[in-house]
Amino acid sequence: MLAMYCKKSSKNVQAKCQQMRERGQIKFFCRIRSMENDSDISCIKVLSDKIVSLTPPSTSVGFQTGNYREIHCLFHRVFEEDASQETVFEWTTIPLINDVFRGKSCLLFAYGLSGGGKTYTMNGEPRKPGIISRALDVIFNNIMHFQAEKFVFKPDKMNGFEVQAEEDAWKERQCEAHRTQRLMKTDDAIECDQQAPCYIQLEGIDEDNIYAIFISYVEVYKNAVYDLLEDTRDYGKHKRLQGKLVREDRTHDMYVHDVVEVEVKSSKEAHEILYKGMCTKRKIFGSVTSGFSCSHSVFTIRIVQAVLDQFGGAPEQKGAYCVSKLCLVDLAGSKCTNYMKNTSQRLGESGNINNSLMTLKTCLEILHENQKLGMKKLIPYRDSKLTYLFKNFFEGESNIHALICVNPRAANFDETLHVMKFANILKEVQVLHQSSTVKSTGFPVGRRRANQMFQEALQKLEQDERVQSSDDICSISTAFPCLELKDPMDDKLIHNLIQFLEFRHEQYNLQRQNLVHKEKEFFEHLKAVMQKNFLAQHENTSLHDILDFETNKRIALEAKENEMESCAEQLRQELYNRSEAIKMVKQEAVVVHEAQNGVEMLKKPLPLASFSRRKRSVTSPIISSEDENSTSAMA
Numbered sequence: 335m336l337a338m339y340c341k342k343s344s345k346n347v348q349a350k351c352q353q354m355r356e357r358g359q360i361k362f363f364c365r366i367r368s369m370e371n372d373s374d375i376s377c378i379k380v381l382s383d384k385i386v387s388l389t390p391p392s393t394s395v396g397f398q399t400g401n402y403r404e405i406h407c408l409f410h411r412v413f414e415e416d417a418s419q420e421t422v423f424e425w426t427t428i429p430l431i432n433d434v435f436r437g438k439s440c441l442l443f444a445y446g447l448s449g450g451g452k453t454y455t456m457n458g459e460p461r462k463p464g465i466i467s468r469a470l471d472v473i474f475n476n477i478m479h480f481q482a483e484k485f486v487f488k489p490d491k492m493n494g495f496e497v498q499a500e501e502d503a504w505k506e507r508q509c510e511a512h513r514t515q516r517l518m519k520t521d522d523a524i525e526c527d528q529q530a531p532c533y534i535q536l537e538g539i540d541e542d543n544i545y546a547i548f549i550s551y552v553e554v555y556k557n558a559v560y561d562l563l564e565d566t567r568d569y570g571k572h573k574r575l576q577g578k579l580v581r582e583d584r585t586h587d588m589y590v591h592d593v594v595e596v597e598v599k600s601s602k603e604a605h606e607i608l609y610k611g612m613c614t615k616r617k618i619f620g621s622v623t624s625g626f627s628c629s630h631s632v633f634t635i636r637i638v639q640a641v642l643d644q645f646g647g648a649p650e651q652k653g654a655y656c657v658s659k660l661c662l663v664d665l666a667g668s669k670c671t672n673y674m675k676n677t678s679q680r681l682g683e684s685g686n687i688n689n690s691l692m693t694l695k696t697c698l699e700i701l702h703e704n705q706k707l708g709m710k711k712l713i714p715y716r717d718s719k720l721t722y723l724f725k726n727f728f729e730g731e732s733n734i735h736a737l738i739c740v741n742p743r744a745a746n747f748d749e750t751l752h753v754m755k756f757a758n759i760l761k762e763v764q765v766l767h768q769s770s771t772v773k774s775t776g777f778p779v780g781r782r783r784a785n786q787m788f789q790e791a792l793q794k795l796e797q798d799e800r801v802q803s804s805d806d807i808c809s810i811s812t813a814f815p816c817l818e819l820k821d822p823m824d825d826k827l828i829h830n831l832i833q834f835l836e837f838r839h840e841q842y843n844l845q846r847q848n849l850v851h852k853e854k855e856f857f858e859h860l861k862a863v864m865q866k867n868f869l870a871q872h873e874n875t876s877l878h879d880i881l882d883f884e885t886n887k888r889i890a891l892e893a894k895e896n897e898m899e900s901c902a903e904q905l906r907q908e909l910y911n912r913s914e915a916i917k918m919v920k921q922e923a924v925v926v927h928e929a930q931n932g933v934e935m936l937k938k939p940l941p942l943a944s945f946s947r948r949k950r951s952v953t954s955p956i957i958s959s960e961d962e963n964s965t966s967a968m969a
């Protein structure tokens with residue numbers, strides 16, 4: 335959270351905090367990059383892990399117009415120059431990934447001046463992977479053994495998914511295997527040397543669920559959306575990527591129409607797709623932006639999760655799944671114009687960037703006004719593709735994190751101040767806190783493991799030669815005695831047969847009794863397990879209640895803490911203002927006192943000598959030592 339000082343009554347602040355608890359707040363982070371040159375002067379000081387202060391340098395517009403007060407900005411967390419990529423990722427992205435696995439939709443965007451380190455933070459560099467790369471690693475490390483078969487879930491190109499029959503999915507898997515082999519032979523296939531083994535245990539992963547991950551990568555450039563994963567191999571010099579439409583689905587969620595969405599099964603596969611997109615971006619947009627990104631990159635990870643049925647098998651019921659997404663956005667630099675050479679095309683580009691960021695600002699301002707005053711003003715999301723794409727994050731239920739990337743150079747002070755002001759507008763906007771969309775099914779916990787154990791046991795039974803004969807399993811006696819009658823008078827055979835059958839019958843009864851007994855035992859055991867399960871579920875529910883209670887308490891405390899921090903900052907500012915005022919009053923008092931002294935001195939009758947000296951000093955205030963000597967001589 336960022337707070338710039340404003341004078342509001344504590345009642346207002348309290349009401350606001352209450353509102354925040356219900357609606358949820360956008361979390362603000364600030365990353366300060368290291369300076370390029372040692373000779374550069376910094377205008378940013380980190381006061382604590384949440385507060386930074388901006389000191390206007392003498393060259394700044396504010397300073398020149400007499401506004402040279404320090405400005406304090408409050409964030410959820412401040413990352414100093416030496417903060418690692420890992421730390422930034424853990425603070426800004428891990429909570430969002432956890433929420434995505436709870437079925438929520440999340441947005442993380444990097445905003446700041448050109449060269450502030452947005453792309454460095456989002457995409458990273460070789461050996462210093464950024465947020466996108468780490469997010470992919472963490473997701474796949476956690477769901478490695480819980481993935482659905484490929485192509486079971488198929489995007490319907492309208493934000494939704496279809497569940498395919500196993501045979502259709504298998505056919506698609508075969509086709510894809512050929513296609514990938516072909517693709518890997520092209521120049522676009524890049525070695526993924528950036529892959530970082532990032533192991534962080536996520537919350538919200540349910541081993542009784544199956545997961546499927548889909549990624550898409552688009553670029554918003556000159557108010558048009560381009561698909562970076564579109565096949566560009568046939569695109570020659572004169573052929574360009576086609577702009578895509580941004581549409582709204584039945585649930586008012588936005589999507590890029592006809593965008594390529596790739597289902598990935600490993601972090602390596604996801605990285606290959608990511609680098610393919612980066613290559614396209616460099617090839618198509620790189621040449622016109624000369625190192626500074628004048629377009630907005632949107633990398634989306636969609637997670638489909640379905641609950642396994644009561645036997646631990648894949649769900650067949652259509653629609654029995656939940657879809658959530660994580661959008662990782664690298665916004666264009668907010669000060670592109672200065673960095674770009676003044677060719678007309680580039681001025682046009684920078685104008686477009688500023689337009690889209692301006693529209694974003696306008697939308698947020700109107701949204702805040704609507705929320706604050708209960709108005710229903712039309713918000714111009716449609717004025718820019720960027721805002722239209724993210725409409726749902728601001729209007730609907732979502733979790734949003736904003737990462738403000740700043741360069742502390744004093745020369746950038748004025749622009750940095752604008753970035754902070756933009757962040758301050760964002761702070762005012764409230765987004766609805768999304769409740770988890772993953773519903774409890776009532777199925778027993780541990781279905782996947784139980785199913786696996788059952789399958790293993792079955793396999794073992796099939797493999798074991800000793801139990802393959804069904805005779806061995808349900809045998810009630812040895813083989814029948816020889817029934818060949820050699821002598822018609824021979825009663826022994828009949829007698830033996832009767833004995834054998836009686837023994838067999840006895841064995842049958844015994845085994846039957848045994849079976850009934852075992853069945854009874856099994857049901858007793860099952861009952862005990864069910865009872866235990868019921869108790870565990872009960873305990874689980876009460877633990878969830880406690881957790882919810884504690885979470886609410888934590889949220890309330892956090893809100894209180896934020897409120898206190900705001901109040902403390904206000905009081906500090908007030909103190910500063912008052913001490914400045916006291917200083918000025920003291921100075922004025924000294925001046926008045928001196929003036930009074932002067933008047934009193936004048937009122938006193940002076941001796942003649944001193945009068946003549948005074949008279950002289952009045953007429954000629956600058957007296958040299960020679961004059962003084964001569965005056966005293968005259969006296």
Ligand SMILES: Nc1ncnc2c1ncn2[C@@H]1O[C@H](COP(=O)(O)OP(=O)(O)OP(=O)(O)O)[C@@H](O)[C@H]1O
Nearest residue numbers: 367368447448449450451452453454626627666667
């Ligand atoms: N925290 C950091 N530590 C080390 N180097 C950094 C850091 N932040 C940025 N850099 C370096 O600064 C340069 C510019 O950073 P980057 O391209 O990320 O800026 P940007 O904000 O994305 O700019 P633009 O909006 O123009 O794309 C890069 O060479 C990057 O390596």
